[in-house]
Amino acid sequence: MSTPATHFNEREFVICQISRLVEDRYVYWVGGGGEPLSSVLLAKRTTAPNLQYLTEDGVVGPEALVPFDPLMTMISSRANYRALQWGTMNYAADLAHLGYVDYGILATLQVDRYGNINSTVVGKYAGGEGRRFGGPGGADSIAALAWRTILVTDQQKRKFVERVDFISSPGFLDGPGARERHGLPPNTGPWRVYTPWAMYGYGDDCQMMLQAIAPFVTVEQVLEELSFRPALAAKIEVLEVPTEEELLVLRSQIDVGGQVTDRGRWIELKDGQYQLVQA
């Protein structure tokens, strides 16, 4: 039941990576949709059928009916179908404050060495000169209160910066102890950053460390696409590609319309090597 796929795209690759982290025994808080929700829905249909997740509108443990209509990932009957409990936003925040959220999974716009997240403005804040985005939304509480935060973003130089232009949601701020000094609960923070090309963790110094890469890129290619140099793990692992079984579920049940995965480049197995298909 585990056949390595030979043809998939970057988005599918990263969703499958995160999906495999997700275990039955934990409670998750998932961002509004996109890769985070797809990862959890995939896990629930493959390795972790009893997995339960929370969303920002206070839904606890739904048996979501996919696919959803566009944007209908919360406060909609299909997303919230046959939940164990329905609450509200403040209820979801209470559960997160209490420490019930083992993992928060967040798609981010820009991230820095310390895992700080920017979803507010790229460029200068003052005077509206930068490019403005939507604000932290629910990500701030996930990043502050989940025990471990898993970030998902693209492997692009402009997305991995030395210091984000605006900290919308907290990573390790400026290093050890900073979260606690600003009132956040201890022993929380970024845990993994996933891109279609790589996976990063964090050392005791709260700084990003490259831990694994996709089989279709080199470490050098990855490092090209960061605007700072992260620490490197003693041994850089190679991430496993999606299986045919995962892709079948993802494509036929979860993202049928391609709303989430229909971006990014394709990868194929060619001459015994996984390679990015040139556009």
Added chain:
Amino acid sequence: MSTPATHFNEREFVICQISRLVEDRYVYWVGGGGEPLSSVLLAKRTTAPNLQYLTEDGVVGPEALVPFDPLMTMISSRANYRALQWGTMNYAADLAHLGYVDYGILATLQVDRYGNINSTVVGKYAGGEGRRFGGPGGADSIAALAWRTILVTDQQKRKFVERVDFISSPGFLDGPGARERHGLPPNTGPWRVYTPWAMYGYGDDCQMMLQAIAPFVTVEQVLEELSFRPALAAKIEVLEVPTEEELLVLRSQIDVGGQVTDRGRWIELKDGQYQLVQA
């Protein structure tokens, strides 16, 4: 529809007094049972059919089915029947904080010149030497948060004291401004104190003032039954006796078993005078 009664007891007298204060247009918070609840239920069946009240368990606007089983004034199906809303204790407290509670009605054990309420201990607190009672219960929040508090107690020297042995629930504490200094909202506090013999209000000095007496006692008799001398209103009014119609409703619908009213002395009209029947 208003025939002065000729035979009633002290408890019935005081319930009818309070019932007449109760108007349709206000929201009330009522203590656990006894005279306060009886007064409200009587008003709802006589002068104020649309009156709504809250209780400590968060019931909003019930159409209570009387009589209740003993003690079953909250979290019971008859007391909470066909309410507009069901909540919890914290919800009731929220509404009180917000200023929705126009009147709180409280039966009290001991009260002082400033309207402070003792339901904790009569006598010395330390070492358990005094006679211990149940504590403030829900009365503390009513006394703190209702716009106007109506107290009900017996006209007995030991119940009207210069200073209560223990402030369980706040009256005016030690005078003007004291409530605010201790964090209570402004323009709140005791408004009336009712006993079977008299009605008191409060002056600008926050001290109790005798305003009216029952037709079956004299001012002197009343003053005998306080252990301090209250201010006297310029004109002491005489309270109107219960009507036959009120008593019919009270006896046949509200307190059928006499749980509330079966205490206190009887009054009868004799020789054109209302008189306490000698035991």
Added chain:
Amino acid sequence: MRILEEGKSDYFKVAPDSYREFVRDHKPHRMVSKLITHKEAVERFVHDGDYLAYDCNYFQRGPSSLIREIIRQRKQKLWICGKFTYVACALLVEGGCADRIDIGFIGFGPWIARAVREKKCTIYEYSNAIVTLRLKAGAMGLPFLPARSFGGTDGFARSGCKIVEDPYTKKPVLLAPALNPDVAIIHVHQADEYGNARVFGTGIAHQECALASRRVILSAEEIVETDELRRDPARTSIPHFAVDAVVHAPFGAYPGTVQGYYASDPAGVVEAMGAMFSGDFREYLKKHVHSVASHEEYLEKVVGAKKLIEIRRRETIREGYGA
């Protein structure tokens, strides 16, 4: 209890005492009928310069028909509570109604940077959870509530929050200032004519929003008897005494969904999102707001019966959405 850090932004004034007085003097403690039209409700209860909160958003059980009516009446200088929002803030700013936003999450696009650059709009930075907590503080009659998020962000510095030393644990803890909006608009599944209302399913903060706000307009898919509500009091989400106006608004959340009643209209969602991402709302506002005089006319002429039947058909789930 030392103040360790303070946000430096202006914020809507915290005043629990004056809110209490407002409740005492102006909230309808008595059960009186409040059934009026969209037009009258917005005329009477939304004032220029108000702080406005809406619950949910233009696509998800939000008061979309009331948002359109506010724009239609060209209300001005509103300060809006922009949490959990795709297009509502954009419509209110570009419709000329709002010039300040407390942000949790809003749908972006070129409109927002332009509005800020042109000084048509001032932004105050929060997060969805902190804005919603502020409403909760307002709904509890308190001046603030503590939280353990938001500290350390750049939003904090541009907010009304503070970090103090918790007198119990001696550790830093965030305080979020209470929010008591001047007016709230909330879309519900069912209400009686007095404003006792039921919301089915999950939500953002309908109860908090109603209890925290000075004036409250409900739009309701269905008007039901009070006796119907009394059969199941645990389902009552909002009590009448918090409510000033009840507007019968079938399909009031269109193009959004009302869970259990009708699905969203994906084409309608895409049309609104398209206007937002292009930064040009002129066509959208003309067609969806100004071309008609009322919600009824909007449903008749712009949306049409066929669409209404289709979105009702497309909502195939009932479980949990009825009493």
Added chain:
Amino acid sequence: MRILEEGKSDYFKVAPDSYREFVRDHKPHRMVSKLITHKEAVERFVHDGDYLAYDCNYFQRGPSSLIREIIRQRKQKLWICGKFTYVACALLVEGGCADRIDIGFIGFGPWIARAVREKKCTIYEYSNAIVTLRLKAGAMGLPFLPARSFGGTDGFARSGCKIVEDPYTKKPVLLAPALNPDVAIIHVHQADEYGNARVFGTGIAHQECALASRRVILSAEEIVETDELRRDPARTSIPHFAVDAVVHAPFGAYPGTVQGYYASDPAGVVEAMGAMFSGDFREYLKKHVHSVASHEEYLEKVVGAKKLIEIRRRETIREGYGA
């Protein structure tokens, strides 16, 4: 934010960080069956010296069968959360189980003064609302919540509350310390084997109590399928991950009522109140606790089928008490 006044009493330690760690490490995040007996639940989850919270009381949808089991097992040195209570505190103190009480309201009588005089029991003074607010703070993962009552009382001085200068309004405001009990016992209408539970009707603080407490024992009138609960998720009052044990306890609130299911037994109420007012619990405890080994035996031998049928018959209201 200056501290203006402080209660001088000991209070159960405020520790949101350690509570979070407990939740992470010991709460059952996974759905596992938790259906066990009264005996096993109390043996495993109630420890000598625990801070114990019960929801409601011995007469009103309270965990009466679990209270009897705790006394039967002669648990000791409990610190109990004595809110909204007629006889539960008296039974636990006179049963030899409890030696500290946070008081909101308790049924009194000679027992309490005697217990205090003989130093068998220490009292800490709060009110129903403040104790319940403390549980709410505990259920929100916060160190404290503000309130605008309780200041100025003599109870305040004997509590763990503080009055601080509100940094927003500059006025004095009370802070109540969070309460995270070691163990909570809660009686519910329905639960599944995992601990997802429904309470119908009004209540004191069942949800707060469950979310605030390290260990949670539910006793349930009915055990239902999880799929039944999923049909109406708005009715779920308590989520499974807060719960450690589910005990099937039909008539678990006897002699009290469970709204919609059965009435109280007035004779049983009077018998317990009589013991309390006389200050002599020996007969009561012997008959109602120690004469039997289990709740099942209690219903069979002490209460009897006739009484059970009678109290069920006497509850004639169903509206609102079913999903």
